[in-house]
Amino acid sequence: MVKEVSDVVPNPPLWRQLKHWVGMDRAILFTVCARFWSSGAGVITVLLIARFLTPTERGYYYTFSSLVALQVIFELGFSFVVLQLAAHERAQLTFLPDGRVEGDAVAHSRLASILQKAVRWYFVAGILMTAVLLPVGFMFFGAKQNLHTDVAWGVPWCLLVIASMLAFQIDPVFSFLEGCGYITDVARRRFVQAIVGSILAWIALFTHHGLYAPAMIILGQVAVGAAMILSSSLSTLLKGLYCHTSVRDRVDWRTEILPFQWRIAVSWLCGYFIYQIFSPILFRFQGPTAAGQMGMSVQISSAISGVALSWINTKASPFGSLIARKDYTALDKLFFRAAWQSWAIYWIGALMFLLVLIYGGPDFPKLAKCVLEPWSFALLLVSTSIGHASACQALYLRAHKREPFLWVTIVSSILIATSTLALAPKFGVNGVIVGTCIISVLYGLPAGTFVFISKRRQWHDPNLCDSTT
Numbered sequence: 001m002v003k004e005v006s007d008v009v010p011n012p013p014l015w016r017q018l019k020h021w022v023g024m025d026r027a028i029l030f031t032v033c034a035r036f037w038s039s040g041a042g043v044i045t046v047l048l049i050a051r052f053l054t055p056t057e058r059g060y061y062y063t064f065s066s067l068v069a070l071q072v073i074f075e076l077g078f079s080f081v082v083l084q085l086a087a088h089e090r091a092q093l094t095f096l097p098d099g100r101v102e103g104d105a106v107a108h109s110r111l112a113s114i115l116q117k118a119v120r121w122y123f124v125a126g127i128l129m130t131a132v133l134l135p136v137g138f139m140f141f142g143a144k145q146n147l148h149t150d151v152a153w154g155v156p157w158c159l160l161v162i163a164s165m166l167a168f169q170i171d172p173v174f175s176f177l178e179g180c181g182y183i184t185d186v187a188r189r190r191f192v193q194a195i196v197g198s199i200l201a202w203i204a205l206f207t208h209h210g211l212y213a214p215a216m217i218i219l220g221q222v223a224v225g226a227a228m229i230l231s232s233s234l235s236t237l238l239k240g241l242y243c244h245t246s247v248r249d250r251v252d253w254r255t256e257i258l259p260f261q262w263r264i265a266v267s268w269l270c271g272y273f274i275y276q277i278f279s280p281i282l283f284r285f286q287g288p289t290a291a292g293q294m295g296m297s298v299q300i301s302s303a304i305s306g307v308a309l310s311w312i313n314t315k316a317s318p319f320g321s322l323i324a325r326k327d328y329t330a331l332d333k334l335f336f337r338a339a340w341q342s343w344a345i346y347w348i349g350a351l352m353f354l355l356v357l358i359y360g361g362p363d364f365p366k367l368a369k370c371v372l373e374p375w376s377f378a379l380l381l382v383s384t385s386i387g388h389a390s391a392c393q394a395l396y397l398r399a400h401k402r403e404p405f406l407w408v409t410i411v412s413s414i415l416i417a418t419s420t421l422a423l424a425p426k427f428g429v430n431g432v433i434v435g436t437c438i439i440s441v442l443y444g445l446p447a448g449t450f451v452f453i454s455k456r457r458q459w460h461d462p463n464l465c466d467s468t469t
Helices: 014-022 026-052 055-075 078-090 105-142 154-179 183-206 210-229 232-242 253-275 278-285 288-313 316-324 328-363 374-398 406-460
Strands: 093-095 101-103
Touching (some): 026 183, 055 105, 078 093, 101 105, 105 154, 105 232, 154 316, 253 374, 253 406, 278 406, 288 328, 374 406
Antiparallel strands (some): 093 101
């Protein structure tokens, strides 16, 4: 029997098959471009740091970043809460190109109240963050002032805190826009932010003002982010929602936001102790050089994970919308495909860098001295991979506007912080890495996987009792 021409389905071109297998879309493309730029630019930055900063200055450089990461105390995980709340409400709304919103009036009012609460929260929290971080930094670094009198860290630290406060005001707006479905727009702008921030940091390093580089990165991001928010259509959307008034149909902070947010806040704060605590503790017990090695190694492993997480992070808003519609079949199909793609991308990148470190180290001895030894770096990559898997699982569950990973992260942070404090004084960087890897393998991975499997089954089965945790 001869098939009709209309019955013959041509095979898609090879590039389309590859695109489907890799799972690439425009949002992922821009996010990956931003991550790849950050990773490639990070290599250049590492080389410039090795070239222009002394070992002591490198310790200050990476400890700056670790201390500024304490802003998680003031952010309290609200950006992710904002994203998921917006994603659930936008499932019933349509956003027009001119910035107007159409659809369910109740969802419209609730969405507007989310933006209003986020802007007010971050404004107050940003002021508190600045008031706390400035003196904390002066006390922390001032304790080492007599040992390193040649390091001018005061003004760079002040500028970094101020820049972080400004960026703090933009983050919730970006999260809100992502929740509203503007994932590609935000991803594109983050790509530009990465480029501008890196160039400004390189200028600071080339002109022998290396400790200003962290602040320059953030100031570049602030400038690009502000330009996006002030663009015509988005400005109209945001202004209309911020000025929208409704007394009755509003998201209630006490009953809808707080139960989710405080759990996210504690989890994110514990996440700080899992990796950001390394450099300050090593700075205290082993000196700036060891802190710099750890800081640079964590930065590299986190960059690899960050690129791979693009496959899953760009799905946070669709996850929330699918959950709002109770379309769990489509949710699982989207998640598992993206998660496996993300996992594969991570290990491809991790193994490639490890091979470069092993076989290229002798050709670049100065760079090799700035990071961990290959065997220790391999253990760090294993620990990061477990954290990567947990991040994928957590994002899926948190898209339900719940945080079941709370106790997993609390116990993990206590174990890792205790291990780091116990091992850093005597065994240094290598001891810290070994302890962290053991905890990740024996506790982090099995505990996180158990929570993921059990909660997914419980929340999607109508015959089982619902839970708010």
